[in-house]
Amino acid sequence: MGKLLCDSPAAAVAVAVAEALPSSPSPSPAPAAPLLTWPSPEPTTPTSWTSVAALEDQQRRRLHRIWERGVAWKPSSPLQPLVFRLDHAGEVDADGNCLFTAARRAAAAKPDARDLRHRVVRRxxxxxxxxxxxxxxxxxxxxxxxxxxxxxxxxxxxxxxxLKLLAPKAHRDALDAAIQDLVDIGVQREMAAETIYKERCIAVNDGDSWAKYMSVSGSAEDEHDIITLQYTEEGLLTIDENRDGHAAAFGDDIAIECLATEFKREVYVVQAHGADAMVDEENCVFFLPHRPRGEICEPPIFLFMKGTAWCGAGADHYEPLVATVLQNVTPDKAAVVL
Structure with a gap:
């Protein structure tokens, strides 16, 4: 799953962040992990867009036209323009790690999804x-x-x-005891939990806490559990206490940019919107670029996201796309030019 910024104040902030941080940062106290290497992709049987689940007719028609005519990529010199055919490369588990699983498959990278997540955090x-x-x-x-x-x-x-909070796994018993103390003096259980979690857990509100949050893959080896407080305008709606510790941090735009830097490749998120997005068929598929800090050394990676409402609201699952070079198509004939 993932969280994508699109046509919102957060998108503007993300753009500002991308422009603000240095492309070639000065040395930091801890050296960055080495850039990833990957083998040539093994032959994969692409999935026809007609067989991809949960697509509306207008999405399917537009994706098929893009498949027929290709996507033109025009990088800066010395890389040459290319036209790609994009095939769906199959579903991945909706376990919170889908951004990293999909990116790994799309790039044919060696690290597993959890290792790739941790490389992104280190980057x-x-x-x-x-x-x-x-x-x-x-x-x-x-x-x-x-x-x-x-x-x-x-x-x-x-x-x-x-609101996302981080509870150290080692402190869960102490948190439960503190909540029970409030319940024992008459505080409603949900209100008691909200109070204790807000007071004693780590709020995800800066770069350091983001790194802790994005490290959580939902495994027993994680240092923290994710606590989610959901609110409506009227107040607290529900608390996901994540008792089994299986909740993972969904990939977001910050993580995708770090993936791009790790691979030295652009990452394009291909969003396909349905009729509820109130866009016509010609404009129901668009490509959101995420560029690496520094040089681009290889063709892009493409990830697929199905939009379920305006601005992709509710679209939080990534799937891999396989990009195959079309040899006999010129960029001016492509359906999309990046």
Whole structure:
């Protein structure tokens, strides 16, 4: 699953962050992980767009036209323009790690999804540590917008807003005991849990806490459990206490940019919107670019996301796409030019 910024104040913040942080950061206290290497993709049987689940007719027709005519990529020199045919490369588990699973499959990378997640976090930490105070403030603002929003605002756009908190696994018993203490003196269980979690857990509201949050893959080896508080305009709606510790941090735009930097390749998220997005068929598929910091050394990686409403609201699952070069198609004949 993933969280994507699109046509929202958060998108503007994300763009500002991308422009603010240095493309070639100065050395930081901890060296970044080495860039990924990957073999040539093994032959994969592409999935026809006619057989991809949960697509509306207009999405399917537009994706098929793009498949027929291709997507033109026009990089800066010395790389040459290419035209790609995009095939769906199959579904991945909706376990919260789908961004990393899909990226791994699309790039034919060696690390597993959990290792790739941790490489992304290390890459982010390296850049964040090297940034100046103003640039870190911009990153912090983007993180707060995503995971610690101002609950006095935003209700014209969102029906439900979430706060993400991190509970150290080693502290769960102590947190439960503190909640029970409040219940014993007459506080409602849900209100007691909200109070204790807000007081004693880590809010995801800056770059450092984002790194801790994005490290969570839903495995027993994680240091933290994710607690989610959901609110409506009237107040607390529900608390996901994640008792089994299986909740993973959904990939977001910050993580995708770090993936691009790790691979030295652009990452395009291909969003396909249905009729509820109120867009015509010609414009129901669009490509959201995420560029690496520094040089681009290889063709892009393409990931697929199905939009379920305007601005992709509710679309939080990534699937891999296989890009095959079309030898006899010129960029001016392609359905889409990037």
């Amino acid at each position: 982010f930490a390296h850049v964040y540590a090297a940034a100046d105070a103003a640039d870190r403030d911009a990153v912090d603002a983007a993180v707060r917008h995503l995971y610690d929003p101002d609950l006095k605002a935003g209700w014209g756009v969102h029906v439900v807003q979430e």
